[in-house]
Amino acid sequence: MFLYTVLISAFLFIVLPFLLLPVVVRKGGELAGWYIRHKTQARRELLLSRAAAEHKQYASEEKNSVNQEDEEWERVESSAGKPVRTQSERDGDWEGIIGFFHPFCNAGGGGERVLWAAIRATQKRWPNSLCIVYTGDHDVDKDAILRRVKDRFNIHLHPPTVNFLYLTTRHYVLSSTWPHFTLLGQSLGSLIVAYDAFSLLVPDILVDTMGYAFTLALSKFLFPDVPTGAYVHYPTISTDMLGSLDEDGKEGGKGVNAGTGKGVKGTAKKAYWRLFARLYSWVGGRVDVVMTNSSWTQNHIKQLWGPSRASNPRASDITVVFPPVAVEELAEEIEVNEASEKNRESSLLYIAQFRPEKNHPLILNAFTQLINSKDWPDDERPKLILIGSVRDNEDAKRVYKLRLLARELNIKDDVEFICDASWPQILDWLRKASIGVNGMWNEHFGIGVVEYQAAGLISVVNASGGPKEDIVIDLDDGPTGFHASTASEYAAAFAKALELGHEETMAMRLRARKSAHRFTEEAFATKWVGQVEKLVQLRRKPR
Structure with missing residues (x-):
């Protein structure tokens, strides 16, 4: 009898609370959630x-106007293989x-x-x-x-x-x-x-x-x-x-x-x-x-x-x-042909937020090796353009340190920083630049790299992550860009991209643009x- 009493007591005061604890915690969370929902x-x-x-x-103001967004949506829904819904059917959905x-x-x-x-x-x-x-x-x-x-x-x-x-x-x-x-x-x-x-x-x-x-x-x-x-x-x-x-x-x-x-x-x-x-x-x-x-x-x-x-x-x-990625807009705004090639400069463009993982110092060091690799004629001397948004004071300090690094490397006159650029500014540089750069190790995807491709730039990207596996891949039996990991590899890839013959350059630009159409809005x-x-x-x- 005593043994049964001990077992029942142990179950009631030790085992049962332990078994009920998850239920109590879950119900407590739901009760707190109900209170928050009621309060808001x-x-x-x-x-x-x-x-x-x-x-x-x-709706009343635009009633008699052509609704371009509806037309865009119908293209999206049709491409998904679903029947296009009428406006009234869509309005009554969720x-x-x-x-x-x-x-x-x-x-x-x-x-x-x-x-x-x-x-x-x-x-x-x-x-x-x-x-x-x-x-x-x-x-x-x-x-x-x-x-x-x-x-x-x-x-x-x-x-x-x-x-x-x-x-x-x-x-x-x-x-x-x-x-x-x-x-x-x-x-x-x-x-x-x-x-x-x-x-x-x-x-x-x-x-x-x-x-x-x-x-x-x-x-x-x-x-x-x-x-x-x-x-x-x-x-x-x-x-x-x-x-x-x-x-x-x-x-x-x-x-x-x-x-x-x-x-x-x-x-x-x-x-x-x-x-x-x-x-x-x-x-x-x-x-x-x-x-x-x-x-x-x-x-x-x-x-x-x-x-x-x-x-x-x-x-x-x-x-x-x-x-x-604004592939369609870039294709419409930026031509890739013999005429547009005459307006390209020997510029390297890096579009990336000024964050540590974007590894701007790596690109600055690689660009220094490129500049020091030979005596450049004035009309062929490369220029590095760094475009990125500045979120806070930490980003602003980072830009300041990068400027100091460019000065220490003796390339400050060959590097331009553009903070919080507008879309028209970005388009202008995508038209003029020849090479698009990505320096981040294991970049998750690389929207900027797709923008390079859509604009016809030759990409030099880190040999890792999305830029390597999804974006800068071979297409039509030819490359759409180059991969690199170290500063010396980047410098070599920059030089190779700049030294391509005219026909090879145009072929790679066109392959890159074709590749970019896999990533449309x-x-x-x-x-x-x-x-x-x-x-x-x-x-x-x-x-």
Whole structure:
């Protein structure tokens, strides 16, 4: 009798609480989510009613005009093999709120082009839905953001059905906030920022377009009925990153952490990264729909998230959705023929945000080797053009240091920095330059490289990641550019590209332009809509 009493007591006070703990935690999360949703309901109704009123006003003003966007959408939908819907059928489709988690939406980089193209495709497919962008860009209002989207990317959004909610906690995802344990710190910081976003509004569908996968796990914990999607530009951690810790880092190395895995500190860092990779893998299993921007990213995300996603019944296959590039516009704006070749200069163009991983110093050093390789005639002396957006003071300091480096290398007169260039400025340089450069190791995709190709430039890119695997490939039995890893390899590739004969140069430019047509905005919109359709269906489906 005593034994039975002990066993029953142990079950009631030890085993049962342990078994019930996951249920209690899950229900506690749902209760907290219900409270947040209830608290933000008034803002939700206000935003929906305001969007409906503005949408109606826009519709009446444009009632008698030709709707070019509808024509564009019909081409997208037809290319997907689906019947083209009438406007009334589309209007009556889905009218929920899609939240886009993108705290740096006004940065002006390739990731932002994806965001705005995704919103435009969403607006065309679900014209009565409301797109909400969670951003920390307090210094600009909606009109200023949309104006920059138009000027920088030539993307025209429908203002009534896109809105912005401003975060007050964005600093928690800055690397400067976490000088130690940066990966974990930024990931945990993203949970704070996500809670900030949910406290402003709980969407019907949440999509992370910036790589903060932990925010989607928090969303699942609080709001299990909200489908989640991720557009992954770059895995937060990868097996390549772990391997780079043992690289020597010479002549460009293998990323910003090359060679830091040595000694006691390096061993501890490797252990910490491996533990973080396991946590990152678990988080990825909570995401319903995953899109990657390249086959390189897809392979790594499958390795990291695949095992964890196998236990998620709502999870779909991880799909490559190449980023949208203004290929058609570039082909229309920039000619590639005998006449246009006369206007090309011996210029090397590098379009990239001024961030550490873009490895501008590598390109400056390689360009120095090119300049010093021979005595150049004045009319043939190469020039290096660095174009990129400057997001904050850290980027501005980085540009200053790059200018100092150019001076130290004695090439300051041969290098030009253009910060926050407008689209017309970029077009002008794409017309004039001969070579397009990419210096980042394991660049996730490389929108700038596709822009080079569409403009007919000969690309010299890092022999890794998307530029090597997806973009600068052989086409029609010929190369579309060159690959390099070290400063000396880049310098040699620059020289080879500049020394090509006229016929060979023209043939490579035309092959590059043909290759670029695999990455059009229309192709992106078709695939994007197909994946978001899955999220909409999950939202409609009862739990």
